[in-house]
Amino acid sequence: MVKLNSILHQELRLAIISFLVGVEWADFKKLSEITGATKGNLSVQISKLQKAGYLEVEKSFKGNYPLTECQVTEQGRNEFEAYVKSLRKMLNL
Numbered sequence: 351m352v353k354l355n356s357i358l359h360q361e362l363r364l365a366i367i368s369f370l371v372g373v374e375w376a377d378f379k380k381l382s383e384i385t386g387a388t389k390g391n392l393s394v395q396i397s398k399l400q401k402a403g404y405l406e407v408e409k410s411f412k413g414n415y416p417l418t419e420c421q422v423t424e425q426g427r428n429e430f431e432a433y434v435k436s437l438r439k440m441l442n443l
Contacts (some may be wrong), residue, residue: 352440378418
């Protein structure tokens with residue numbers, strides 16, 4: 351049986367990575383809009399992806415407001431591709 355990556359096999363983390371592989375960078379506001387996640391949950395899942403080495407996260411300020419921007423790392427991209435390959439194998443596609 352094919353074993354799926356447990357980090358990516360969580361719905362919100364998969365949504366974050368799936369979006370980010372198609373863009374260079376995305377800010378927290380955009381990820382919130384795309385995923386529909388609460389700020390707290392999105393923040394936790396971004397931290398988990400960052401800790402796993404799948405995301406690069408930069409924090410700064412835009413005016414007086416905090417700005418969090420995310421980018422998929424090479425490791426994150428490779429893990430995502432392996433995850434998709436595993437899903438295809440599991441589904442016999």
